[in-house]
Amino acid sequence: xxxxxxxxxxxxxxxxxxxxxxxxxxxxxxxxxxxxxxxxxxxxxxxxxxxxxxxxxxxxxxxxxxxxxxxxxxxxxxxxxxxxxxxxxxxxxxxxxxxxxxxxxxxxxx
Numbered sequence: 001x002x003x004x005x006x007x008x009x010x011x012x013x014x015x016x017x018x019x020x021x022x023x024x025x026x027x028x029x030x031x032x033x034x035x036x037x038x039x040x041x042x043x044x045x046x047x048x049x050x051x052x053x054x055x056x057x058x059x060x061x062x063x064x065x066x067x068x069x070x071x072x073x074x075x076x077x078x079x080x081x082x083x084x085x086x087x088x089x090x091x092x093x094x095x096x097x098x099x100x101x102x103x104x105x106x107x108x109x110x
Contacts, residue, residue, distance in 0.1 A: 003027075003030075003031040003059045003060065003061070004059055004062070004082060004086075004110050005027055005059075005110065006023075006025060006027060006033070006059060006064065006088070006110050007025040007026050007027035007033070007035070008110075009024075010022050010023060010024045011023055011106050011107055011108050012106070012107040013078060013088070013092070013104040013105070013106055013107075014042070014104060014105055014106075014107055015092060015102040015103070015104045016102045016103045016104070017102035018041060018042050018043065019039050019040065019041055019042060019102070020039070020040055020042050020107075021037050021038070021039045021040075021068075021076075021078070021092075021104070022037065022038045022039075022040070023035065023036075023037050023052070023066065024036050024037075025052065025066075027059065030058075031058045031059040031060055032054055032057065032058050033052055033054060033057035033058055033059065033066060034052050034054035034057070035051075035052045036049065036050065036051055036052060037049070037050045037051075037052060037066075037068045038050075039070070039076075048070050048071060048072055049070070049071045050068040050069055050070040050071060050076070051068070051069050052066060052067065052068055052069075053067040053068070053069055053075075056077075062081050062082045063079075063080070063081055064078070064079070064080045064081070064082075064088060064090070065077070065078070065079050065080075066078040067095075074094050074095075074096055074097075075094070075095040075096060076092060076093070076094055076095065077092065077093055077095055078090060078091075078092045078104065079091055079092075080104070082110065085109055086109040086110045087105060087106050087108075087109050087110075088105065088106035088110065089103070089104065089105040089106070090103070090104060090105075091103055091104070092104050
C-alpha cells in the first residue's frame with residue numbers, strides 16, 4: 001500500500017480535551033515525518049510549541065504516528081488511521097503521563 005502524504009501544508013488535529021494541535025510536517029519518501037507543532041486551547045489562551053521527533057514519527061499504509069517534544073518538557077504521541085474519506089482520526093497521550101489522553105480528528109482530508 002502506498003504511503004499517504006500528510007505534509008501538504010499545515011493541518012490541525014482537533015482534540016476531545018479542548019485543544020487543537022497544528023502540524024507543519026515534512027514527509028520523506030519512506031514515510032518518515034519531521035517538522036513542528038503548536039498546541040492551543042480551542043477557546044483561546046496561550047499556545048505551546050514543539051518539535052516533531054523524526055525518529056518516532058511516520059506514515060505506514062493507513063496508519064500514522066507522530067511524536068512531539070513540547071517546549072515545556074513533555075512528549076506527546078499521536079497515533080491514528082485514515083477513514084474511508086481520507087480524514088485522520090486517533091488518540092493522543094502524554095508519554096510521561098499516559099493516562100492523560102484525548103481522541104482527535106484532522107480538520108482536512110488527505
